[in-house]
Every structure is written in structure tokens, then in C-alpha cells.
Amino acid sequence: MTTARRLSRILAITVPAVALFAAAACGSTDDTASATPVATAAVSAQQQPDGAADKGTVTANRLSVAAAGRAAQAALAKCQADGLGFVTVSVVDRAGNVQAMLRGDNAAQHTVEASQEKGYTAAAFGANTSDLVARAKGDGPTVADLPGTLFLPGGVTVKVGNASIAGIGVGGAPDGNADQACAAAGLAAIEGSLK
Known part of the structure; x- marks a missing residue:
């Protein structure tokens, strides 16, 4: 996964989650505000091509x-x-x-x-x-x-x-x-x- 794609995925998941947390902390009772970020995160994760899921590690070339x-x-x-x-x-x-x-x-x-x-x-x-x-x-x-x-x-x-x-x-x-x-x-x- 490229760095740009990984960053966009992280932002797609993190930014809505932060907005949800901020809305909850401010006492927002707007149910649509809290539902939208969760849906956005789910869609972003589903848009990854097959086999491109983040495995948590990367392989880097190095000289022998x-x-x-x-x-x-x-x-x-x-x-x-x-x-x-x-x-x-x-x-x-x-x-x-x-x-x-x-x-x-x-x-x-x-x-x-x-x-x-x-x-x-x-x-x-x-x-x-x-x-x-x-x-x-x-x-x-x-x-x-x-x-x-x-x-x-x-x-x-x-x-x-x-x-x-x-x-x-x-x-x-x-x-x-x-x-x-x-x-x-x-x-x-x-x-x-x-x-």
C-alpha cells in the first residue's frame, strides 16, 4: 500500500472518529452527526482493493x-x-x-x-x-x-x-x-x- 493511500485511509478513519469524540464531549445529541463518521470509516475500509489490507508491517529493501x-x-x-x-x-x-x-x-x-x-x-x-x-x-x-x-x-x-x-x-x-x-x-x- 502506498504511503499516500495509507495516509488517506488513516485520515478517513481517524478524522471522523475525532469528530464523533468531539461531538460526544460537547454533549451533541444530533444522531446523524454520530452516525455519519462511522459509516464513512466503514466505506473507506471497504474501498481497499483485494489484498491491500494493512498488515501492520512493511518490507524494506536493504543491502546484504x-x-x-x-x-x-x-x-x-x-x-x-x-x-x-x-x-x-x-x-x-x-x-x-x-x-x-x-x-x-x-x-x-x-x-x-x-x-x-x-x-x-x-x-x-x-x-x-x-x-x-x-x-x-x-x-x-x-x-x-x-x-x-x-x-x-x-x-x-x-x-x-x-x-x-x-x-x-x-x-x-x-x-x-x-x-x-x-x-x-x-x-x-x-x-x-x-x-
Whole structure:
């Protein structure tokens, strides 16, 4: 069931129920007001296509441990080949949970957090962080104020179809575009196996 359909179903059931509760709390004696919301809720539930009943759980795609490991290895290998082996690579799921992390030789501590935040930002926004940098600029609050995000080049989104399921973040190179190239190499190593 799509999010929009689920939301409309919840609203169809919840809003009339709240109206019924409010009418009862205010001492309304209008029987038609209390009958209508119940009928609306019943009709909304009946309009669901066969097999589309809310089962209470959803299934979300996630990288396997093998794919996450391959992506991290490939990203670090690209950085090492470019003389940037002092980076950290993090592969995270859509919620930002680390699935694989490789800390290169002599990678500073800040690269651990930076790689994780870049990976999460790419996964959460469904776009590469190099494409998101402009969103983080401006007067007043911006998306850059969201905790756990980092709007600097170096994070790529991993998608299945149009859905972002993970992110690969690299932190530590002197230039964010070099981080981005390494993260892209990690994605390239697993793209063929994504379904």
C-alpha cells in the first residue's frame, strides 16, 4: 500500500472518529452527526482493493552484508589508488545505521563521523551529497541544521528502482570531490547486483 493511500485511509478513519469524540464531549445529541463518521470509516475500509489490507508491517529493501562490504572495499581501493588511503568509508542503510565501515590507514577520527553522515544524508534525501550542497545554503535555518547530516560532497545514494535504500559516504580526502569519486566507485562495484 502506498504511503499516500495509507495516509488517506488513516485520515478517513481517524478524522471522523475525532469528530464523533468531539461531538460526544460537547454533549451533541444530533444522531446523524454520530452516525455519519462511522459509516464513512466503514466505506473507506471497504474501498481497499483485494489484498491491500494493512498488515501492520512493511518490507524494506536493504543491502546484504556482502554487498555493503564490497561497496566499502571498492570505495577504499579507489581512494588508495588515488593516494588517499587515509579516508574512512561508511555504508549505511536508509536510517543511517552502519552496515559496513572501513577506516583507512592513518584516517583521522573526524573522518569516521563525516563518512557516516555523508552516507546517511545521501540515503535519506535519495541524492548524492554533491547535488545537495546548494540546499544547505541560505539565510536562517536550512536542511544543514538536521542532526546527523552533512551536506558536503562524498556521499552517494544507493537505489533500487526509484527508492533510496542505502548510502555510501567517504570522508577525509582534502577535496570533497575526491571523496565523491571514491563513493561512486563503491556504488559501481555493486550496481549490477541491485534488484
